[in-house]
Amino acid sequence: MSHSETSPGGDASKLEGLTSKLEEAIRLLAEARDFAKPTKIRRVFDTARRILLKEGGCQVIERLAPQLEQAGVFWGSDWAEPGILVPSLSTHSLKSPDPDTVVIEAISELRLLAIARNSYTHPTVSAEQAHHYLTQVLAINLELLFGTPSEAEREQQGRLANVTRSLFRHLADGIGYEFVIDQLVDEIWRIIQQRPIQVDSVKRMITEIAICRHNPEVELGNSGQGADRLISSLFAPTQGCREDPGVAVYLERLESMDSGALQYEATGFARAMHDTGLVCAYHAVFVRYLLEHGDHLLSEALGLSSTGRDCLLCYDSLVRAIITESVYAETAQSVYGLALMLERGILYQPPVAPALWRQVSLPISPYCRERLWLAYGESPGPRAWLLSGVLCMLGQPLGVGQGNNPTCQSARALSMWAYNDPDYLLQMVVWAARDDEIIIHFEGQPVSSRESVSGVAGELPVDLDPVSLLVVPHLDRIYAEMGRRCIGREGDPHQWVNPEFHGWWSGRGFRINVDVSTGQLWELDAFLRHFYASYHPYYNGNQPLIHPQPAGIAVTDSAARFIGWHAITILRVALDPKGVMRVYFYNPNNDSGQNWGDDVVVSTAGHGERFGEASLPVDQFASRLYIFHYDPLERGELALVPDDELEGVVDRIYRSWGSDRAPSVTALQAEPGQSSP
Amino acid sequence: MTAQKNDQRNPDKGYVAFLGWSLNAVEAADKFDRRYVVVAPDWAEAYCKEHDIPYVPWNFERLNDRSMEIAQTLKDMGVDVAIPLFEETVEWAGAINSVLLDNPRLFGQAMLLRDKALMKRRAQLGGIRVGIFEEAHDKEDVIRFLKRVNQTLLKLDGDPNDPIHLKAFDKAGCLGHRVIRTPDEVDTIPEEEFPVLMESHLDGWEFAVEAWIHNGKIRFLNISEYVTLGYSVFVPATPELEKYRAAITTQIEKLIKTFDIDFGFIHPEYFVTSDGEMYFGEVAYRPPGFKVFELLERAYGFNAYQGMILAFDPKTTEEEITAFFPKEVVDAKGVAGCFGVYPRRRVVSKLEIPEETEDHDYFESHELTAPLEETVTKRTAFGTHWGLVYFFGDDPHTMRDLLKHQEDLDFYV
Incomplete structure (x- = not known):
């Protein structure tokens, strides 16, 4: 679903043309008397929006901010009084489906940036006030700074979602990342303490912090101390990879390590993983390496307790098959899922191990392969992604998230099965991934996901873990169909649907x-x-x-x-x-x-x-x-x-x-x- | 009268009065050198007070005994002329101006310009070509007319009929305009729409003209090209239409003579058939819809409302008005066009400007708003669009194709 970003080539001249258009629109607005301003504002908004969509557009608006304000862009609105603006309200404005609200909020932030940088002297707001305000806005909207637009935002805002992203990058460049980093670090810790299965946005945030810290132009001062553990967990948790050397170099180093050094690596990785719930790519490489050169260290590398170790020893060949099939640098999180799954001891339930064997060599339908590809890319292949997803879900049943989709019931069901009935979950995955159809019975009648037309969600979700990605659309339709079969009954349909579902x-x-x-x-x-x-x-x-x-x-x-x-x-x-x-x-x-x-x-x-x-x-x-x-x-x-x-x-x-x-x-x-x- | 902020006002001139409320007209007057007053219904009062806009309250319903009253009020204020801004105020302007200018003929002229059937008849008497037309008082009249028109065209039973057009006598533009092809369709016309004017269908290129007239002479003549009637218009027109400028000017001069128009502003519509023959459609004595005035300002830089003030004001001098208007076509800085958006789907949930529209170099702005209702009412007559999208660029052909292309896009999804 990659939206084509603006191409830099023809953009410069386009931007120039738009800028002169905006200047003319501002002039007309400025010349209009108060009562006529509403008739002139459209051209300003429409042109400003197009400029913001372009690379370098934020600079243009920032430069024109004084003229925009004096011409009366904010006339008659709360933005006219920057002193009374509340930072927390910016989130709502920036996520608004109404383009004008987004544009006026963006113009207002850029005006404050111009004030903060002393390029615009404002009658009622000082540079310090503007700076303070923008710091708060950035910290409150961190996800807009580092996250990619969610599908829900795209759906609501379309291309405008990209405007808020480039706006925030521009603001952060102007204000300085150091002011927002500390808040960001706290936020990341709060999220990873919940151990979500999907950690892409967290990883992205950590990466951004790491980039900031390595950028000599970003003056972080004393801030961002708490980020050390996060960054090292993700990029360099052990001695062997402490300067993030790249996979090839790391493999070479492994070759020359003695068993003491390998042991040291294993415990280093495991500690980082269990500290944060994040797995570094070297960790995955290391685990694969151990299969060939020292699987006695596997238990250490997974950081297993006696329960987990026991389970590992009992199901040694299954675990080896799972690692071979699913643990790659791209799917590093599967290591954490595997470790926690072993710790839960669920392999001792009779159907689970054989079901996992089936999963290891599961043929995946062309449709599901396509969807996995679209969501996660080609490498290391759909089956590896799916198996990695299965491990994570069985290991972290409470880490299932619904993404930005209205499918809380389906996510809840997956989590509940992973938690309480793992064998049933594995069955669901097979039906969805191999057969493209799930049938659940409702009061004795079969309900097929293929025959049920529509679910709660209007569109296919994409922002999900691999298991949810394939199974949720089926569950969603079945859930909705069960609801439809209750139409006409007195009382709330959940009464009948929940137990059956x-x-x-x-x-x-x-x-x-x-x-x-x-x-x-x-x-x-x-x-x-x-x-x-x-x-x-x-x-x-x-x-x-x-x-x-x-x-x-x-x-x-x-x-x-x-x-x-x-x-x-x-x-x-x-x-x-x-x-x-x-x-x-x-x-x-x-x-x-x-x-x-x-x-x-x-x-x-x-x-x-x-x-x-x-x-x-x-x-x-x-x-x-x-x-x-x-x-x-x-x-x-x-x-x-x-x-x-x-x-x-x-x-x-x-x-x-x-x-x-x-x-x-x-x-x-x-x-x-x-x-x- | 309220003090007017602009101290550039010319003390040698009197006042002009706008009949009807138009923000754009008020703004234009406010920036101009004439003293002015707005005559509008009392809902405009608070707004005018708040913004220091000179204002006289008046409710324009049907002309009645009190017509003299408003004329006298304006005369006492020193108003020299009344300028109608909407179809409904044209007859009021006629009535008032006949008093202000002491010329009773102006009232009769206004009545003529208000009634589409009378207007056509007068045009015909003046030797102007019009299509076949007739008044209808009920549905039977419509069926009879439809049959007669098609008999005249030597159609046999079973041949597809040529359509006929139905229009309200006294409504602006496309309001109440219907196209009828078969007797069945006649049943869909509500009784309350009668009486109506019926016209035969003319296959040709429809266009509109805006002409500013002072002392019986055309001071500026614009040709507005319709890409699709009811959807889009742009100015100046393509060279293909502009090549008729001389012929069109002759037609307008005929019209001025026939209707005895000495000053003011007219907005007639014509068809030109493939053999270059011009057919008169109708004429209005007020600013056109579809924001053509705004397009003219964008294209030429002059304000069309200010042009109206000059054309109406008897105190305007020859030098003044000659200096005001630019030279047609050659003085245009570019081509300005607009497109009226109709939702294409039956059910819509939101406004989404197509990326290709927004990214086009010619795109300027839009005044569309989010949908208030999800279900789109089916269009029976030529209905009202949901808002306009504005474009500006260099090339009339690009503009024409761009506007045409908008018809294939969804703005509401």
Whole structure:
């Protein structure tokens, strides 16, 4: 899906032509009296947008910023008063689907850059203020600085998504990367603590930092200290590759190492990998090398505990076949997936090892080969990518992310199977990758992914891990079809769909606290009482949750306003190190650390979370819950749940997403939970 | 009257009055050397106050007994002439100007210019070629006319009919314009649209003219080339159309004489057939739609509204108006065109300017907005476009092909 970037050749003259057009448009705008400015602004916006799309366009706009402002581009808008602008609002403007909003925000940032660089003296904003403001804007929008546009952005903004990228590169060049690096480093650590399967954007961010640090023109000062471990993990975790020599040189060095040196390499790689969840390309090269020259070091190189080592020894030939087939420099992350999969001990489940043997030599359909190619490139081939994806998913079941696609149910299902039923997951992968069709039964009737027309997602997703890439489109269609088969039934379709879709262990007991037809809150007390009695160990006879359960939450923003319905998995309910009872759950969203407002901040580390888990104290979690499943035969004692605890939860609901859903208030409509993202 | 900011105003001239609200006209007047006043419905009042725009409130409905009242008000203010900006204010301008200029004939002239059937008849009397036309009061009239036109063309039963055109008597441009081919289609016309004017279809090249007239002489004559009627227009026209300039000028002079037009601005439409014969379509006594004035300013650099002020104002001197207008075609800095966008799909969700349009050297700007509704209403008559896209460049042929090509692109997806 590579969008052709602007070609530098004919661009210079085009840019010149556009610049003189813009200058004329600015002149006309400047000459117009206030009331006539709206009729002149179109040419300014349209020309400025085209300039921003060109290489070097940001410089032009920055140079013309004083004229633009004085001509009245910002006239009548908040941007007219740069002193009152709020950095956090820039994110919204820059991601707006309305081109004019993006353009005016870009012009405003470039104006502030001109002020910060003292090339424009502004009556109300000092160079220091402008500098400070832009630093904040850059730090808040780091992903715009280093990330590539997501498909969702492309869909909404088209080519404009590239404008924001080049704008931010230009701003960072002007402001200095050193001011944003520290914030960036913290952000990277926060993300990798959740151990996502997809680490491309993280790797890209780290690469950018590394480039900055090696660029003599970028003065980093004291900032970016925390980046050391990240950069070394990714590029040079060991003695043998400390100056990032390139694969060929590294292989030569390996040849001349004695067993002590190799051992030293092995532990160095393993430590870096388990520290960060990131695998460096040399690590993959090293693991392949070990197959031939010393596989007794394999366990060290994977950083295995006694459990993992045991598993490795039992399934030695399978592991060797897996490494041969899937571990390459390009697919280095598969090493981490393999290590964690061995640690989980799932190979001891009878069907898993044979299923993996099937996976190792799986014939992949031409259609799936094509999709893998498009997403990941030719080398080292579709089967290697897919197998690497399988390893990562089995090793990091909670690292599955939905990308920028509205397919949270499918991502959740994949994660749940990887976690709870790995053999079933392997079966799904085979059906999708080999047969291009998945059939799941719904109440005895087969539902084929091939015959079901459309899913929740309008387009084929591309920003996913290899397994999701192939399986999600099938699951999405099946899920949607199951929903369609429930049309006409009274109540929420998740009640029937979830257990049939996810697996027998999803409780057949079902509770929802929203009346599907009116969108109003419904039987709140019974809902919460059942939740506590089923899940909270104090009220369910101290029974830890046995199987992961699908649940639905009402997601709210940092101001506690309702955003939408979302699918998650409840994994366990337990005391955290401080003695607070928390719900630990999986969120298919790519970053679980979210602020849901009203002091409900989802934690991803530091409260007893395992990698990939998100957690909240039970009452806070219950205040955003709107659907859950339970086993009616294992219900706890409803009467034991204290009223004041529930009252606190209800208060939280009314302070957030329930504020306009009080049952007495009529005619407030919510969409039924079908279309959760 | 409110003090006008521009201190360049010429104290030797009087006031001119605009009838109707047009931001572009007001802006042009504001930058010009004449004192002016805007006569507009009272919803414009707050805006005019806020921005210091001289303003007289008036609701232009049908002409009534109070017509004299506004004429007198303007006369007392020192207004010399009223300039109509919209089709609906043409008869008001006639009525007011007959008082201001003490010339009762102007009112009759305005009524003539407001009624498409009367207009054609007058043109015919003046020896100007027009197609076959007739008024229709109900659907039967339409069917009869359709049959008669096709009999005249010696069509046999079963031959495909030549279409006929239906237009409202007194609406601007394409509003209410329908094309009828078969008697079945007659049923789709709502009763409330009658009476209408019916015309035979002329196979030919349709174009429009804008002419500024002062003291009975043409001061500037522009030929606007339509690429596709209702979609796109550009100025100046291609050499292929401009080669008719002499013939067209003769036609306009005939028109001026026939309608007894001494001053002001006219906007007639013609067909030229393959043998070079000109057929008169209709004429309007107000600025054209489709932003031709804006295109003229882009192409020539003069402001067409200011040109109107000069052409209408009886106090304009010969030197003044001669100096104002450039020389047609040769003085143009380039070719300016615009394209009216209609959504091509039945269901649209967003505005997306095609990359090839936006990246074209000629592209200047657009005034399209995001769709308000997802379902596109089916066009029965020549409807209203969703906004214009502006282009400017050097070559009229490139412009023509570029505008034509836009018809094949989706702006709303």
